[in-house]
Amino acid sequence: MTNNNDPKYQSGFGNEFASEALEGALPEGQNSPQNCPYGLYAEQISGTAFTAPRAANQRTWFYRIRPSVSHKPYVSATSLKTSRFSVDPTTLVATPNQLRWSPFSIPDQPTTFVQGLKTVAGTGDPSIRSGIAVVIYAANANMTREAFYNADGDLLIVPQLGRLEICTEMGPIHAKPTEIVVIPRGIKFAVNLPDGPSRGYILETFDRHWELPDLGPIGANGLANPRDFLAPVASFEDIDTGKPFTIFAKYQDKMFELEQGHSPFDVVAWHGNYYPYKYDLGKFNAVNTVTFDHPDPSIFTVLTVKSANPGVALADFVIFPPRWMVAENTFRPPWFHRNCMSEFMGLISGGYDAKAEGFVPGGASLHSAFSAHGPDTTTFINASKEVLKPVKLRPDGLAFMFETSLMMHVSKWALEDCGTDLQKEYYSVWQGMPKRFNQNKK
Numbered sequence: 253m254t255n256n257n258d259p260k261y262q263s264g265f266g267n268e269f270a271s272e273a274l275e276g277a278l279p280e281g282q283n284s285p286q287n288c289p290y291g292l293y294a295e296q297i298s299g300t301a302f303t304a305p306r307a308a309n310q311r312t313w314f315y316r317i318r319p320s321v322s323h324k325p326y327v328s329a330t331s332l333k334t335s336r337f338s339v340d341p342t343t344l345v346a347t348p349n350q351l352r353w354s355p356f357s358i359p360d361q362p363t364t365f366v367q368g369l370k371t372v373a374g375t376g377d378p379s380i381r382s383g384i385a386v387v388i389y390a391a392n393a394n395m396t397r398e399a400f401y402n403a404d405g406d407l408l409i410v411p412q413l414g415r416l417e418i419c420t421e422m423g424p425i426h427a428k429p430t431e432i433v434v435i436p437r438g439i440k441f442a443v444n445l446p447d448g449p450s451r452g453y454i455l456e457t458f459d460r461h462w463e464l465p466d467l468g469p470i471g472a473n474g475l476a477n478p479r480d481f482l483a484p485v486a487s488f489e490d491i492d493t494g495k496p497f498t499i500f501a502k503y504q505d506k507m508f509e510l511e512q513g514h515s516p517f518d519v520v521a522w523h524g525n526y527y528p529y530k531y532d533l534g535k536f537n538a539v540n541t542v543t544f545d546h547p548d549p550s551i552f553t554v555l556t557v558k559s560a561n562p563g564v565a566l567a568d569f570v571i572f573p574p575r576w577m578v579a580e581n582t583f584r585p586p587w588f589h590r591n592c593m594s595e596f597m598g599l600i601s602g603g604y605d606a607k608a609e610g611f612v613p614g615g616a617s618l619h620s621a622f623s624a625h626g627p628d629t630t631t632f633i634n635a636s637k638e639v640l641k642p643v644k645l646r647p648d649g650l651a652f653m654f655e656t657s658l659m660m661h662v663s664k665w666a667l668e669d670c671g672t673d674l675q676k677e678y679y680s681v682w683q684g685m686p687k688r689f690n691q692n693k694k
């Protein structure tokens with residue numbers, strides 16, 4: 253990859269982009285001329301069925317030094333034998349218990365991004381294009397002469413610790429905690445970790461692709477604005493000598509690898525609307541009450557993957573950013589609730605208004621369908637007697653939620669093998685709720 257520490261991007265969501273690292277590398281007026289400029293190979297990657305409606309149709313044309321198909325056969329990935337990146341039912345358990353984890357441990361041994369992927373919860377089967385997985389990455393080593401693609405689904409990556417320098421077929425994307433990256437299904441990428449130890453959350457979705465939510469009565473602007481999404485520009489490396497490149501692939505929930513003699517990051521130009529992108533969560537234009545109560549947290553949806561059921565998300569990516577709280581005569585933290593959807597929450601920085609302690613950056617919680625949850629006892633008591641002035645809620649706090657209409661199973665890794673990361677006494681935060689009932693006093 254041409255060395256570029258501060259890559260350039262092109263802005264917009266779902267745009268049709270055209271990008272060339274060498275002038276004139278994109279064929280004019282057609283996709284597949286008899287001979288492409290500079291002796292490049294044309295190759296299409298389809299992210300939707302050829303016949304998907306125009307508004308949903310996603311594909312990109314690459315102009316690359318060699319076609320992707322020039323590689324040795326796929327074999328089972330022996331170096332990833334211990335991979336826990338799977339929703340194979342034998343690795344998962346159903347539990348309605350409210351669960352919470354302390355910050356997930358970073359490995360002591362050298363571990364790359366791909367080696368450090370662990371599924372926490374999930375359900376479905378990528379082979380029938382149905383389901384999702386919540387995944388943690390915890391890594392400390394660069395992917396050198398390696399790349400990875402996920403044939404099973406899109407990856408929405410939420411860095412929590414350490415920056416990511418991601419090399420993709422479409423060009424480089426650098427992301428820091430408070431930014432997110434989406435790598436759509438099938439696109440090859442490699443991750444370098446300039447800060448060393450790194451950790452974050454991933455939502456893997458086996459169907460469709462991420463979309464901006466409709467805004468309804470909010471109007472034409474607000475929440476995540478399309479122009480703040482950034483896609484890479486073409487950048488290539490021309491390497492076909494030395495140690496072979498290893499390409500890892502997750503296919504039907506199993507890890508494979510193959511060798512090839514040339515760099516997979518050899519795309520000199522591309523055009524299309526199927527590409528990875530990043531978004532800075534600090535750009536989110538939060539909308540909320542200026543009177544009383546607060547809307548459901550769907551008001552904070554950054555991106556959504558629709559299900560076949562109108563208005564019901566396969567997955568929503570929701571954030572709780574720093575914001576002004578002004579509601580009058582209102583219990584301001586999240587209320588007690590039971591939800592038909594399942595809620596996995598993570599914390600990027602600071603704290604979260606429903607929990608006085610225990611929910612900390614790098615940790616997580618899972619409140620599954622209809623399992624009751626809400627403010628812990630301390631938060632409830634404090635918020636019930638708080639003097640309601642306008643307050644800027646936690647200027648350093650950034651929590652998020654992966655909300656899904658599916659009922660996820662929890663991985664044995666997250667219940668048993670992640671050691672002390674699982675907080676076995678989580679239930680106790682709701683014990684000792686004072687009895688406040690007094691039928692003689694309204």
Ligand SMILES: O=C(O)Cc1cc(O)ccc1O
Pocket residue numbers: 546548549585586587589591595606619625626653
């Ligand atoms: O559980 C949570 O903390 C997320 C959440 C916040 C809120 O204000 C209302 C409902 C909800 O699920």
Ligand SMILES: [Fe+2]
Pocket residue numbers: 589591595619625
């Ligand atoms: Fe909730």
